[in-house]
Amino acid sequence: MSAEEWRNLPIQRWEGGRLQPSMDSLALEEPLELLVRRNGVTEPVSITMRSPGDDAALAVGFLHGEGVVRQRQHVVDIEVDSGKVIVGLSDSCSFDIDQLKRHFYATSSCGVCGRASIEAITANEPPEIDRDVPEVSSDMLASLADRLRSAQETFEKTGGLHAAALFHSDGSLHLVCEDVGRHNAVDKVVGHLFLDDELPASSSILLLSGRLAFELVQKAAMAGIPVVAGIGAASSLAVDLARQRGMTLVGFLSEQRFNVYSGAWRLSG
Template sequence: MGRVSVRRPVLRVREGGVSYRPDTLAVEEPMEIRLDGRPLSITMRTPGDDFDLAAGFLLGEGVVRDSEDIRSIRYCAGALADGTNTYNVVDVGLDPAVPAPDVSLERSFYTTSSCGMCGKASLDAVRTTATWSVREDPLRVGVEVLAALPERLRAAQRVFDRTGGLHAAGLFSAEGELLVLREDVGRHNAVDKVVGHALRSGWLPLRGTVLMVSGRASFELVQKAVMAGIPMLAAVSAPSSLAVDLAEESGLSLVGFLRGASMNVYTGAPRVLAPGEDGVLAGTVGEADADGDTVSGHRAG
């Protein structure tokens, strides 16, 4: 298994002087994902939980739908002359009944990470490819539970404490219990590792859960949540317009700018409960103003 962090010498400049000292950096290395020996994709990631990463990626792409679609996952021998495993190539063996995707240059994966598609085509692709619907999920989460998630996510980040350079994704219950956390230099990879762990553990669909991410909420992250059957995505930063479109289209609750007791609920507000009450928060998501930054009567952020 590759290292998740390394030490490098740096010239440290601070008020009052300079000094040389070692610094801990998060490792970033390429990982190639193969299907039955055929190259499919290369992603830059932090080594660790690579099998979860591969499985989560394939679920998000619609290649697999449950754990039975995957026959095997193994590391391939790397490029070293002695055949030593470099742990940077993962080969996934699919069940013979699973249709093999087109891995040519003209392949038609719908995610932006694969082919750059966007807008209506992407929304339609996710709606028609997702195995489970999240729209009718009965999840209800109190605002006090949501408010505590960023700190719980941060407290569980072991590698971040050493490097300060990793994103995190955590899967939580409606009561705020951390079910699984993964870290990576890439936000998408961290989510894939969480979803892949759930897939390989036979947890799908992930009904009644909240996916918390340390950065912004992009279209791809909403897509990955929907494909795994997760009804709510919360992020400490802003969502993109296409992320909100997909969340609305799919029935996913999307929470952004989750910082302390403040947050913006962009879609699926009925799932968010007021403190100490059984009812939803007062008010509804309103029309954006000329700057496009009004949500539920409050300025975004």
């Protein structure tokens, strides 16, 4: 954890029946503009609030989740400047920039919309998920919640970040990303996998520090991740998507218990 991810500020803390001066560590939140360059033309796509760091992975992960980039060779270069990322795309990367902008601003302002959103993820041609793999130990899965908390360095300092962690099917930790936005944390994980040419992540477990919302399961589906677990509850639409794609979806994960909403056949023990 670097000091660039948080800062100390003077505050007033109420304790013992009175207010008194104190210091508190706060997670940084700053805007990031995402642009794409194709055929010599640079166009803005979105502006998102995020925790600084892993900006290249965040940008690429977002574009992958939207179906813009599918193969490593679709991204030819990435320029990261203060508060801005420009992703250079190959000529073979074909998409509708206006549709991408409309979708981003629609989902940012009013959320995703029911059945049409599940149809949209299918239209983006997510990778097929093998319903027979991986086999995951229930005891091992239950142990991952504590391991995620141990890996959340900035959360431990500030209490203000979401986390997304990718584990191998044997329970070994591959990577963990933190952000003020839970969707950003997932985009960072997927972006790292994309840049390292490790997609689809067909034998991985994605663990989220909060609830399991549709858009998070959607991003996992686009990355070919078969098992998604969260510390919180799942939404009904997230469950619908997981069942349609043959994914294992687990909520309220703890060492003592968890709920399986979809894909229980992958769990052993």
